[in-house]
Amino acid sequence: MHSETAVTEARVAFDAVALKPEECDVRDALDISIPRVVVDYEGRAAFPDRGTLADLAAAKDVRVTTPVRADGFDPRGDDALDRDIPEGVGRVLVAGHAAYLTDAERARAVAPRLGDATGRHPDAWVGTEGVERVALATGAPQFELLSRTTERDVRALRAAGYTGDIAVYAPTVLTDDEDAVLDAVGAYAARRGPVNRALPDDAATDGDAAGRAREVLSKAVRDYALVGNAATVSERVDALREAGVDHVVAYPARGLDDLV
Structure with missing residues (x-):
């Protein structure tokens, strides 16, 4: 059941790397040894073109995140972008973050579209964020965000x-420098509901955080991200696999140089 582990040229064994096309040239993944790449969706304008995806797929196992409610990927409407994705590129089917959707797209029903899309792409992973029961009902591989309860939930x-x-998606910061960790993933952790409620109003969420805010964030980034030196992160990755996770997908929050 468990996938073959890929070891980076650096220090930690990850199964896949997630890249954001607005942050980097996704072709940079060709320069690292991790054989699987997940390309995040950051809006239609940032979606990689067919040639870029084909180049990646020639050397890597590639998946792209596709929101089933968005024009271009809607199996019950405009699916032109989905049909233009090169053969051999897999999918991570998601409901879609509201920030990247129009009002009309947000109003579309998720469940029937996930059902249709998994029928069209039977090897797809399905993102569980906000639609956990629907995602599980598809029977497809589950793509979860790392949280404080991930190991318990997977068990x-x-x-x-x-x-x-x-598969578990985890923002990753390979350093013991607490300011650098908070600069990279403090704001990400602060957006999680329990963390947001625990933070003082108007508190800094980066390396400038102090007092109660810094205490809350320093714990939260370890719940919602993989942070620390190589040995610390490796132990967490091993614990996730021991719990039953098949694919640990690292999003290098400080850039790909953190993994090589």
Whole structure:
């Protein structure tokens, strides 16, 4: 059930790397040893062109995140972009973040579109964020965001008899420098509901955080991201696999240089 682990040229074994096309040239993934790449969706304008995806797919196992409610990827409407993705490029099917959707797109029903899209792409992973029950009902591999309960939740799924693949997406910062960690993923952790509620009003969420805010964030970034030196992160990755995770997908929050 567990995937073959890929070891970076650096220090930690990850199964895949997630890249954001607005932050880097996704072709840079060709220069690292991790064989699987997940390209995040950051809006239609930033979506990589067919040639870029084909170049990546010639050397890597590539998946692209596609929001089933968005024009271009809607299996019940405009699916032109989806059909233009080169053969051999897989999907991570998601409901779609509201920030990247129009009002009309946000109003579309998720469940039937996920059902249709998994029928069209039977090897797709399905993102669980906000639609956990619907995602599980598809029977497709589950693509989850790392959280404080991930290990417990995965163990529960396995104990209940779920035998499909589970992938976990984790922002990753390979450093012991606490200011650098908070600069990279403090704001990300602060957006999680429990963290946001625990933070003082108008608190800094980066390396400038102090007092109660810094205390909350320093714990939260370790719940919602993989942070620390190589040994610390490796131990966390091993614990995730021991719990039943098949694919640990690292998003290098400080850039690809953190992984090489």
